[in-house]
Amino acid sequence: MVDELRNFPKSWESVKLGDILSVISGEAFKKKDYTSSGIKLLQIANVSFGKAIWEQQNFLPEKFIIKYPELVLKTNDIVMALNRPLLDGVLKIAVLKEEDTPAILYQRVALFKFFINEISNYFFYYTQSPKFIQLIRDNLQGTDQPYINTSTLPNLPIPIAPLNEQRRIVAKIEALKARSQRVKEELEDIPELLDQFRQSVLAAAFRGDLTADWREQNPDVEPASVLLERIRTERRRKWSEELYNKRKNNKIPNFGTNFI
Incomplete structure (x- = not known):
């Protein structure tokens, strides 16, 4: 991925989404299972821009929490519409708040499960950048109802900054968002200019422009390569743990310790 790194700071790395997270899609629950109350079912209609909306609500029995534990959504989970x-030009991706959960994931909605949770905020803002939006657009399939496959998402590239710089980038973006919101309230008649400002901020953030001064003042910051090694270690640990639990529950045969 040398080309991907060409315009990035030296301390950054370029990897695929599958190197830092796994992508899970929900279940195609049947309408006969729906109830008038219980646990909320998070569907495509509930995924808006940055947040979940519940104008359309369906419910499943509470027992489904136990039946489908891997699909139970928690506060701060990040979900994205696949259809x-x-x-x-804006991506339907949401961070779930406390009042959105618990909920169960429906089909054609993706849940991003991070190997290390500290990178989730950085990832969320990157998905709204012009670079990522274009990647999604380039990988859409279908015409009447364009969609993206869960098998495609893990192969999309992402620039990874060192963890401390990620926090700095997130803080900068949120500060600029707050400023643009104040401007928006004062200048409601120029939304196009505000949108251009937002896109330019996100593009600059993921080129490393917003934190250039910070890097100069912190030349000894731990590089992103160290963070990626930590992610790989955690990924292997979680994989081994999941494999052990599946064997424990007799979901796969035990081939002995040499199988791992």
Whole structure:
């Protein structure tokens, strides 16, 4: 991925999404299972721009929490619409709040499960950058109802900054968002300019421009390569743990310790 790194700071790395997270899609629950109350079912209609919306609500029995533990959504989980993920050039991706959970994941909605949770905020803002939006657009399939496959997402590239710089980038973006919101409230009649400002901020953030001064003042910062090694170690640990639990529950045969 040398080309991907060409315009990035030296301390950054370029990897695939599958190197830092796994992607899970929900279950195609049947309408006969729906109930008038219980646990909320998070569907495509509930995934908006940055947040979940519940104008349309369906429920499943509470017992489904035990039946489908891997699909139970928690506070701060990040979900994305797989069908028609883009609307007017904006990605339908949401961070779940406490009031959104618990909920169960429905089909054609992706859940991003991070090997290390500290990178989730950085990832969320990267998905709204012009670079990522274009990647999604380039990989859409279908015409009437464009969609993206869960098998495609792990292969998309992402620039990884050192963890401390990631926190700095997130803080900068959030500060600029707050400033743009104040401007928006004062200048409601120029939304196009505000959108251009937002896109330029995100593009600059993931080129490393927003933190250039910080890097000069912190030349000895731990590089992203160290963070990636930590992610790989955690990924192997979680994989081994999942494999052990599956064997424990007799879901796969035990071939002995040499199998791992």
